[in-house]
Amino acid sequence: MSIKSKTKRCLEVIEDRLGLAAWLGPIMRHPVPRATGWKYVFGSATLIAFVLQVVTGVILATAYVPSTSQAYSSLQFITHDAFLGNVLRGLHYFGAGAMVLLIGIHTIRVFLMGAYKFPREVNWLSGSILMVLTLGMAFTGQLLRWDQTALWSVVVGAEQAARVPWIGTAIAHFVMAGDTIGGATLSRFFALHVFILPAGLFLFIAIHLYLVVKHGISEPPVPGHPVDPKTYRKEYEELLRRDGVPFWPDAAWRDAIFGLLVVVVIAILAIVIGPPELGRIPDPTILNAYPRPDWYFLWYFSVLALSPHKLEPFIVVLGPTLFGLLLFVLPFAGSKGERAPSRRPWAVGSVIIVLIIMWTLWWEGKRAPWSPDFTAQPLSAAVVGTSTGPVAQGALLFHQKGCEYCHRIDGSGGRRGPDLSTVGERLTKVEMTIRILNGGFNMPGFATALKPGELDDIVAFLETRKGAVPRSVSNSETGALQKH
């Protein structure tokens, strides 16, 4: 007996006892429509990103200490001392981003191509749950990077939960595992991130894949060919008989190639850029904090800053509730009818609008013009135009009294309030005085914080702010520039 035939015999015995090929073979080779193409790779790529997250997460857990007092130093060890620790954290960080991004693209693809319609409504529901769980993983994962930002993110999360009527405070204390942030807080988020949410993901991935095989991969939509539950199944089976190909390998090869691409990009980012540096220690008594969510929640950070104040409690509580409800109602409300994007302008339009809104909010979140700029430095003498007298004194006060944290002058300062580079042209001395003393339009009044002389100096300084040209430029040049 040759080695080849021995191996064959050996495999036959294994197959006879386990029956794996007999069981999985037909599943892997289940027929799919031939016309599926590169648009169909995002679901499997999300799964590959999830597998990467599980593996790198388990390995990180061998070194991470989920204790409120020690997590920070164990993260320092992983990042700076452990062999390949930085790369592993990078893989897990960019893997998380990839998973959020890919599940989003997959959802949009399924929505635009109407693949959630009959008979795949429950595929959509299980997918929606997977998306919510993924966002839960993204949030809790950011918290396990237990630095100052993570600590305040827990507080911000708990305070949002507290907006729920009646039981809000109880939920907030449940989230923090106590009345305040303490020893129990991080352990809870750790259990949530590594046991509870992943268990949910495994369960719903199994359901999702089972349903994908049961109902088959949706065929690319054809305009003018609506879904009719009475005839759909028969037509789909007919299509597979006529023009079906086995999933493995006729369709799976694209998933494999795209999956490889995703993993390679994650690996390159992990090595070249690396994981985000840890912030300050998570000490609740260090109040010079600047908490920001990771990029995937930056748009929501803007929602919280920009919502009309009176509506905010409703937006914070009802927004996510309505979003969840919409996800669940959608496949049943629209289980029939046209699937092609060209016949569903409202579907295409709503995706475009949502993407534009999210992009705008994301961009605003990155700039955060509503946050005071605590890093603003005193204006230089070159900007002020003089280094003595009331104008110089006013410029100094403009910084000291916090005006500059919210107002910009010649490119320096916050964006919270109007840019004051040319305020001397817009407002008179009296108008400025009234505004500074009384505040208004989201500006505090400074009547009690300023001495009369100080107010005069600030106004004197602001009166010099005319024209967006450097003060060293001669008058003739100024005239020439202003003509433009």
Place this chain on the structure above:
Amino acid sequence: MHDSEPLAERDPVEATRREFLSMVSVICGAAIAAIIAVPCVGFLLSPLIRRAPRLWRSVGPVNNFQVGQTVEVSFLDSSPLAWAGVTAKTAAWLRRETETEFIAFSVNCTHLGCPVRWLPHADLFMCPCHGGVYYKDGQVAAGPPPHPLVRYPVQVYNGEVRILTSPIPTV
């Protein structure tokens, strides 16, 4: 086997027995789930059931604080866990209004809990997150906060300023 099943189904006694056995099995399963779930859920809900006691914590002698000034103070939570590390402490902004009167503000912005900073020259608290601003007495000056800064109970006892440990304020 194949022959006995239709026979048994036809037999009303056998059918009732099967119904009963199914019910017993389902009830057993539910009981197993309940026995496991009750202590587990109870354990998770313990932060709601066992509230932390509230204690007066000293933040320093009265003479450490000057009238009209607002400074950061910190104190130990009422019953910190041994592994709480730096999170065992809570900070507050303490303002001495008069010789005898103190105000202790929670550092948490009433909007969504971010730590507000005190700007001593501007006499303002400013929040770094969504732009909340408060006057020195904690009243809202600008931005999204729906309420003034929350005040902790504060007292002077034996020449020491003491703050009552309190939950992170929620709306």
